[in-house]
Amino acid sequence: QSVLTQPPSVSGAPGQRVTISCTGSISNIGAGYDVHWYQQLPGTAPKLLIYGNSNRPSGVPDRFSGSKSGTSASLAITGLQAEDEADYYCQSYDSSLSGWVFGGGTKLTVL
């Protein structure tokens, strides 16, 4: 059971908008720690997608955006493309565990 909870799967048609939630608690997201998001394409290493709640590394399209409120965070993907089909993970720090934690991951399917 992951400390950060994500839906196991989401789906959307090309061109649509999808969101992936990441729900934590007062010992991680709710404590004010940053949330980061990663994209893992099949058979590859994870790639940093969003850092510091809402910042995009260079090269990441602005179709990807992040937000945080209270004990939760969200990743939004607009203008869905076939190449976005991947697993997505949120990550933060947990003060109770004294370590970094990941969500269980969400598989995005582009219909």
Added chain:
Amino acid sequence: EVQLLESGGGLVQPGGSLRLSCAASGFTFSSYAMSWVRQAPGKGLEWVSTINNGGVSTFYADSVKGRFTISRDNSKNTLYLQMNSLRTEDTAVYYCAKGYGGDYRNWCFDHWGRDTLVTVSS
């Protein structure tokens, strides 16, 4: 270009040991924290261990504390993970990852290696 190249994975019996290495290039290795993250077959990502840039501060997940030791050699731009008393549940691909951020609690992993597979089985 940041490059992280892991090595040292393989098949080991339960109770055995293995040492992973991660050779880094393309950035000032001694300026950044480094971490190990693993992924069991068909499962999600699990943070394993982190070491600060100077090698003085180390952090471990409860699942590996007391069995794994993270270290680094800044003169060789290399990160290590000594894994002892291995269990079947340690079977996973292990990624080396570069840390990024200000306060250590807000660190993210901005570059990842390609992974090395560790299989613990009799």
